Amino acid sequence: MILTCIMQRVFRTNIPAIHNWFVTTGMAGMVLLTICTPAQGQATTISDFEGVWKIAKPSNSLEASTPVVLTAEGRKALAENKRLRSQHKYDDYDITISRCSSPGVPRLMLTPMRFRIWQRLGVVTFDFEWNRALRQIDMRGRPTEPLLAPQMTGQTTGRWEGDALVAETVDVSDRTLIDDIMPHSSDMRVTERIRLVDADTLEDRITIDDPIYYAKPWGGVVTYTRQPATPFFPEHVCLDRRDTAARAMRGK
Amino acid sequence: MTAYRKHSSRARMLALTAGILNLGAGVAVAQMAAPPPGGPPSGNAPAPPPPGRGPGAGLAPPPLPPLTEAQKILTALPPPMKAGLFPQPPVTADDPVSPADPRDFQGIWYHDQPLEVRIQKDMYGAEPPVTMAGANVIARRVRSAEAGKPFINASAKCLPPGPQWQRDLNFPFQIVQGKTWVAFIFEEYHGRWNISLDPKTTPLPGGTDFMGRSIGHWEGDTLVVESTGFKQALWLDVDGTPLSPNGRLVQRIRKVNLGDGKPFLEIITTIEDPQYYTHPWNIVRRFAWHPNLPVFKEYNCEEQVGDPSGVTDAGLVVETAD
Known part of the structure; x- marks a missing residue:
């Protein structure tokens, strides 16, 4: 109990501190950390997603x-x-293509x-190589509170269900797309169940719930x-490359 | 959460741009500083020595040297905008504490001093030791902005503005680190400041970066980071205090814990650039521990600056060459 409470205190500051503790104490390879939550009196399982990942x-x-069942408005937008x-x-x-x-x-x-992925201070941060983009799960x-102005990445809160991180995202700007073509309204809610399939495979089950454009949730x-672990990505500046490409197309 | 932190990224971008444009009305807390009273603009007069001690007894700061011709150009410029500081939610006893290890900087930090729109003094209160070339660059930028034609800079183009400008902004950043590396993740500009403490085992990516190449080592509990190899000339501040691509920044970073539960990072930056400065000079900044600001607001300046059909570069003009 004492140990778990100490771990809990440290965890709130720094998950890798716990991870490193496992490593230095010969418990490397453990990917699930169980801490005691005295207030609830039950164990909560927290998966360690930290590392560098790439879509398979x-x-x-x-x-x-x-x-995918579109509403009339959704069909029109698509x-x-x-x-x-x-x-x-x-x-x-698609202002991602045109403007980065x-x-x-x-x-x-x-x-x-x-x-x-970083898991620090109660926040899961996705640190993207592309244009140094960020998204965070609180x-x-x-x-x-609802955002005064929607954000491209919206506002995401998360919780643990077993070993899965369940993230709910709202307040997403309708100036983004779901992928490279599928539209959404500003009422879209994105639910993700993120979990480790194994130590080297991460899975994200994405569900789109947007009654204005879609007759039922899909995903x-x-x-x-x-x-391979690396603390640094090359400094990717999308606008820089876009301008370079534009100059090349103009023959300059 | 203050209303300020609820600003959209565009609004904050415009606020910064307004600062560049000297559109004081567009920045809620910005106001023009009162003009200098007309006396010697060489900084505050040295404090009188304490009772019982005569001049030169060692406690009073030495008198500042007379201004050079180049420094006189700077002191003749209109004063910079004076930036305010928006209050942040206080750190409470329930918030995470900073690790006890003085070499562990991990966590969230926030520059809690008002932004210096133009660096007018070094950390000792002296004028920046500008060369005539350096003074002319600053004067050209300030006067062009005064005339309503501010120059394009990295910030206006939504490019990484370099370590100094990036750190100076009053927005939170997160530090993560390992034994051979330290990474700063900033809320603004998608900023990253990557520091290798052992280039052999933890090399920096190849090529030149807008943020330069930063190599660090420990001197006691102070992390000393040398940043060089900038992809382009930097503006060290909003008004355009310059650093050439061959310039060098040496940052001395330490965590100060006075035992009051309010640790802070102190970063002393030494600016070295013979093109613009006669000798290295130092500025100091303080960054408060703010673990209660771990969720960053989105900064998406590309949406505005990348508009292929509208006004880009925030309406700024191309700077004439030296």
Whole structure:
């Protein structure tokens, strides 16, 4: 009990401190940390997702594992996106392509580049190689207020259910897409169940709930493979590369 | 949570831009500092020696040297905007504590001193030791902004602004570290400051970065970080105090814990750049422990700056070459 409470105190500051403790005490390889929560009197399991990850099968689309049933408004929005794409009018529907704006949630989880996960201070931070983007999941269980202005990554809170992190994201700007084409309204709620399939495989079960555009919730499963540990990614500046590409296209 | 922290990234971007543009009305807490009273602009007069001690007894600071011709150019400039500081929620006893290890900087920190829009003094109160080239660059930038034509800089282009400007902003950042590396993750500009403590085992990525290449080592409990190899010239502050791509920043970082539950990071930065400064000079900043700000607000300046059809670069103009 004393040990677990000490661990709990340390954990609130620094999960790797616990991880390192396991390593230095010969308990390396343990991926599930169980701490005591005296207030509830029951064990809570917290998975250690920290590390560098990369999508296993890169795809521009969130490949649905359940049927996608659009509402009339959703069909209209999707048709418009397809029309704009056929005319290469990217800035009218996909400002990630045209401006390097954050892809937001859940599209960031489809990035073909690496990302790193930190679990610190009650927050799970996804530190993306692409344009040094961030998304965070607040696990502290504190009450939240709706954002005054929606964000590309919205506002995400999470909780543990068994060994899965269940994240709920709301307040996502409707200037983002679910993937490279699927639209959503500002009322979208994204639910993710993130868990370790094994020590080197991370799974994100994504569910889209947006009654304005979709008649029923739908989603897909994205998996990631653990990458060699490195604390640094190259400084990726999307705008820099976009401008370079634009100059090249102009022959300058 | 203050209303300020609820600003959208665009609003904060505009606020910063407004600062660059000297649009005082657009920045709630910015106000023009009163003009200098017309006396010698060489800093505060040295304090009188304490009773019983004559001049030169060792306790009074030495008199500041007379201004150079280059420094006189700086002192003749209009004063910079004076930035305010928005209060942050207080750290409570329920919040996580900073690790006891003085070499463990991990956690959330927040620059809790008002932003110096233009660095007018070194840490000893002396004028920056500008060369004539350095003075002319600062004067050109300040006067162009005064004339309503502020120059484009990395911030306006949504590019990483370099370690000094990045740290100076009053926004939280997180430090994570291992035995051979330290990483700063900033709320603003998607900022990352990567420091290798052992390039052999933990090399920095190849190429030149906007944030430069930073190598660190420990001197006691102080982390000494040398940053060089910048991809482009830096602005060290909003008004454009310069650092050439060949310049060097040496940061001495230590965690100070006075036992009052309010640890802070102290970062002394030595600025070395013979092109713009006659000798290395130092500035100091303080960063408060703020574990209660672990969730960052989104900063998505690309949405505005990347607009291919509208005004980019926040309406700033291209700077003329030296």
